[in-house]
Amino acid sequence: EVQLVESGGGLVQPGGSLRLSCAASGFTFSTYSMNWVRQAPGKGLEWVSYISIGSRTIHYAESVKGRFTISRDTAKKSLYLQMNSLRVEDTAVYYCVREREYSSSLDYWGQGTLVTVSS
Amino acid sequence: IQLTQSPSSLSASVGDRVTITCRASQGISSYLAWYQQKPGKDPKLLIYAASTLQSGVPSRFSGSGSGTDFTLTISSLQPEDFATYYCQQLNSFPYTFGQGTKLEIK
Numbered sequence: 197e198v199q200l201v202e203s204g205g206g207l208v209q210p211g212g213s214l215r216l217s218c219a220a221s222g223f224t225f226s227t228y229s230m231n232w233v234r235q236a237p238g239k240g241l242e243w244v245s246y247i248s249i250g251s252r253t254i255h256y257a258e259s260v261k262g263r264f265t266i267s268r269d270t271a272k273k274s275l276y277l278q279m280n281s282l283r284v285e286d287t288a289v290y291y292c293v294r295e296r297e298y299s300s301s302l303d304y305w306g307q308g309t310l311v312t313v314s315s
Numbered sequence: 316i317q318l319t320q321s322p323s324s325l326s327a328s329v330g331d332r333v334t335i336t337c338r339a340s341q342g343i344s345s346y347l348a349w350y351q352q353k354p355g356k357d358p359k360l361l362i363y364a365a366s367t368l369q370s371g372v373p374s375r376f377s378g379s380g381s382g383t384d385f386t387l388t389i390s391s392l393q394p395e396d397f398a399t400y401y402c403q404q405l406n407s408f409p410y411t412f413g414q415g416t417k418l419e420i421k
Contacts, residue, residue: 240401240413242403243403243410243413246408255408258409272390295405299346299406300363300367300405301360301369301403302350302403303360303369305358305359307357311321
């Protein structure tokens with residue numbers, strides 16, 4: 197069974213940093229691209245970042261570019277999101293999401309971890 | 316690429332046939348997926364590649380379209396189908412989602 201379990205969320209002050217982790221199991225992590233998607237309270241889904249197999253290709257939403265860094269560790273079967281210079285508008289549930297081959301969809305989602313940026 | 320869903324909300328009854336549309340601001344071939352999200356839950360993949368049903372999803376869900384215009388159809392609404400639906404394009408980065416369609420019980 198595919199499982200994606202996020203951790204690392206919490207309350208942080210504006211300008212602060214947080215590192216999210218996602219532990220993957222039930223599939224061959226090294227052979228899938230991965231994404232982070234977020235959802236602000238009461239709002240829709242917003243794609244945040246993408247990392248390809250082998251970390252060869254990385255993309256970010258304009259709203260987080262230069263502040264967030266995505267990475268992966270194949271040996272640990274883990275995905276990460278380093279979030280710096282956090283803003284109030286970064287408050288959201290962050291989902292770790294597996295991408296199906298050929299960019300056809302995001303087929304497995306974690307349960308999400310809540311990040312709250314507030315003073 | 317902007318995705319515009321319509322309607323933004325919809326009231327319907329059990330047994331109704333419902334159609335949600337998603338229009339892309341430029342052509343995305345068939346790189347479109349549909350998701351269902353219930354309150355407090357993570358999204359669930361329903362349709363990928365515009366018209367392919369994800370394994371385990373009931374056959375009352377179907378998708379169609381290519382290029383810029385896409386539809387999600389639920390042939391006969393069931394009580395468990397009341398949720399919010401999102402389309403997403405994976406043709407190019409940044410990936411984008413539609414604003415969502417909230418399907419409510421009439």
